[in-house]
Amino acid sequence: VELVSAGIVGASGMLGGELLRVLSVHPVLRSECIVAGARAGESIVAVHPHLRDVLHGSFERHDASAIAERCRVAFVALPAEEAATTVPALLDAGVEVVFDLSPAYRLKDAELHDRWYPDARRDPDLAAAAVYGLPELNRKAIAEARLVAMPGCSATAALLALGVLTKLDVPLDAVVIDAKSGSSGSGGALRTSALHSLRGGGVAPYAMTSHRHVPEIRQACGEFGLHPAGAEVRLGMSVFSVDLVRGLSAAVYVLSDGAPRSEDVRRGLHRRYRAEPFIRVQPAQGTTTPLPDPKAVIGSNFCDIGGGVDADGGRIVVVAALDNVAKGGATQAVQACNAWLGIAETTGLLSTPIWP
Numbered sequence: 001v002e003l004v005s006a007g008i009v010g011a012s013g014m015l016g017g018e019l020l021r022v023l024s025v026h027p028v029l030r031s032e033c034i035v036a037g038a039r040a041g042e043s044i045v046a047v048h049p050h051l052r053d054v055l056h057g058s059f060e061r062h063d064a065s066a067i068a069e070r071c072r073v074a075f076v077a078l079p080a081e082e083a084a085t086t087v088p089a090l091l092d093a094g095v096e097v098v099f100d101l102s103p104a105y106r107l108k109d110a111e112l113h114d115r116w117y118p119d120a121r122r123d124p125d126l127a128a129a130a131v132y133g134l135p136e137l138n139r140k141a142i143a144e145a146r147l148v149a150m151p152g153c154s155a156t157a158a159l160l161a162l163g164v165l166t167k168l169d170v171p172l173d174a175v176v177i178d179a180k181s182g183s184s185g186s187g188g189a190l191r192t193s194a195l196h197s198l199r200g201g202g203v204a205p206y207a208m209t210s211h212r213h214v215p216e217i218r219q220a221c222g223e224f225g226l227h228p229a230g231a232e233v234r235l236g237m238s239v240f241s242v243d244l245v246r247g248l249s250a251a252v253y254v255l256s257d258g259a260p261r262s263e264d265v266r267r268g269l270h271r272r273y274r275a276e277p278f279i280r281v282q283p284a285q286g287t288t289t290p291l292p293d294p295k296a297v298i299g300s301n302f303c304d305i306g307g308g309v310d311a312d313g314g315r316i317v318v319v320a321a322l323d324n325v326a327k328g329g330a331t332q333a334v335q336a337c338n339a340w341l342g343i344a345e346t347t348g349l350l351s352t353p354i355w356p
């Protein structure tokens with residue numbers, strides 16, 4: 001097999017550390033340029049102790065042309081403000097494809113982008129050309145892209161749950177997403193609200209009436225036909241910080257007058273995802289297979305999904321659970337890169353989650 005060299009920009013962050021871990025066992029991709037910001041020059045294992053004896057040396061300083069010289073592909077795991085300018089610099093320097101894990105190039109609508117990410121001043125032509133990086137919805141386009149804008153973690157879970165709607169012919173009234181997110185979801189920067197003493201044991205609504213992933217979810221619902229064509233669907237999300245390190249659970253409530261039966265939802269999920277190696281659909285409630293819980297997917301690229309119908313409440317309920325650092329971030333970017341390389345999407349990604 002011909003090895004493909006990758007640059008990891010933002011390698012000292014949460015997603016950067018996970019990218020380094022996954023690439024250390026990937027048979028085709030290898031981490032060639034391991035780049036940090038303020039922590040450039042520091043030892044890699046001092047920041048990522050889990051990589052001891054796996055990787056050696058120090059983080060490099062960012063240099064787009066050095067990366068382009070040594071790497072075909074680049075993963076950018078920076079804050080949106082930095083990614084907005086780093087991504088075009090890497091492409092201009094000659095990197096063949098960039099997987100941007102930040103939100104800088106996700107939204108097509110410039111006004112919406114400026115409203116949610118006012119400090120991320122991006123290249124408008126690249127924003128128009130960027131391809132949304134959810135492989136289960138968009139793998140063909142990913143395979144031909146130069147810039148792949150990877151989805152947010154709660155957007156990934158919500159959109160995979162909403163995928164069932166393509167298999168159910170129901171009129172939609174409204175979609176309500178209720179997400180619970182672990183602390184690694186907000187990255188490695190020090191903040192008072194992230195202190196263990198303040199966050200541990202709590203369930204804090206941190207984005208109660210909206211969230212920056214909502215416009216991205218709406219955009220993808222339209223682009224990938226997750227609700228009936230042309231339908232103006234009301235859709236909103238609330239997100240809570242819960243006492244997990246990794247893990248994200250999104251409960252999606254679809255309010256509909258024409259609620260189908262639980263069996264239809266279950267069958268719809270099976271039909272939608274039966275060929276997807278990373279989506280594990282739960283059988284009917286009451287079987288011995290447990291319903292989706294992030295605890296059962298930690299450290300893996302799996303997303304577990306289960307659903308049913310609350311006939312009295314007029315709700316279709318679908319729950320998706322994933323590891324925000326993995327399927328919600330780093331391993332999903334590797335899955336997209338596998339698709340781009342034209343190798344099996346599962347390459348290097350089939351490790352079993354940890355338990356308990």
Ligand SMILES: NC(=O)c1ccc[n+]([C@@H]2O[C@H](COP(=O)([O-])OP(=O)(O)OC[C@H]3O[C@@H](n4cnc5c(N)ncnc54)[C@H](OP(=O)(O)O)[C@@H]3O)[C@@H](O)[C@H]2O)c1
Nearest residue numbers: 010012013014015036037038039077078102185187188329
């Ligand atoms: N955490 C998640 O679950 C998750 C999931 C999906 C997407 N994302 C997105 O992915 C991106 C990275 O997230 P993260 O959680 O890994 O964040 P993080 O832990 O805060 O890491 C940020 C990285 O960016 C680098 N950086 C920050 N400012 C920089 C600058 N001015 N110049 C160069 N490098 C700079 C940091 O390097 P130094 O520390 O060395 O300065 C660090 O390596 C974000 O855009 C986030 O929204 C995160």
